[in-house]
Amino acid sequence: MRIYITSVFVDDQQKALDFYTGVLGFTEKHDVPLGSGARWLTVVSPEDPEGAELLLEPDGHPAVRPYKDALVGDGIPAASFQVKDVQAEFVRLSGLGVTFTQQPLEAGPVTTAVFDDTCGNLIQIVTPV
Template identity: 90%
Template sequence: MRIYITSVFVDDQQKALDFYTGVLGFTTKHDVDLGAARWLTVVSPEDPAGAELLLEPDGHPAVKPYKDALVGDGIPAASFQVADVYGEYERLRGLGVRFTQQPMEAGPVTTAVFDDTCGNLIQLVTPA
């Protein structure tokens, strides 16, 4: 068993696609028009056959309170591994990304947390 697809709920699929591809560097895997929404997934260019991230519309009534609670408590909706949190922090800040947590060492990992502009906090992690 392996992870196939996981989701982040986004308030605007096109804005999310632009951010996740243009800023974070993911590549589009699927972009299927479903009428009111799209089946829209991105993958890491380092592992194009790996797990997909579904940029899922946040229209369900349960999603807004869920997202608001996570953001309010500073809890990331997803976590992405990077080779160097400090370097990625500087690169993304240079692109205007707003961080809610600067890089910090937390036991066996170094983490940082940023706002994805679509209603989520995302954590970057580098294992020790």
């Protein structure tokens, strides 16, 4: 068994695609119109193009907004991405205007940082120590 797809709820799929590809560096995998303006929109890591996909899922369901607001309010990331060097990625993303809610922090066996994805989520980056 392996992870095939996971999702983050986004408030604007095009804005999310622009951020996740243009800023974070993911690659678009699927973009399938579903009607009503929604799309089956996934991105993958360019380091593993056949690996797990991240679905940029519309947050239109009534339960999603309170869920996202509660996570952000409590500082809880919606997803976590592994990077080679959190500090270097922090510097790179900060230079691109990304807003961090947690600067790089060593926490036991990992170094983490948390940023706002501009689409209603906090995202954690992590490097195992």
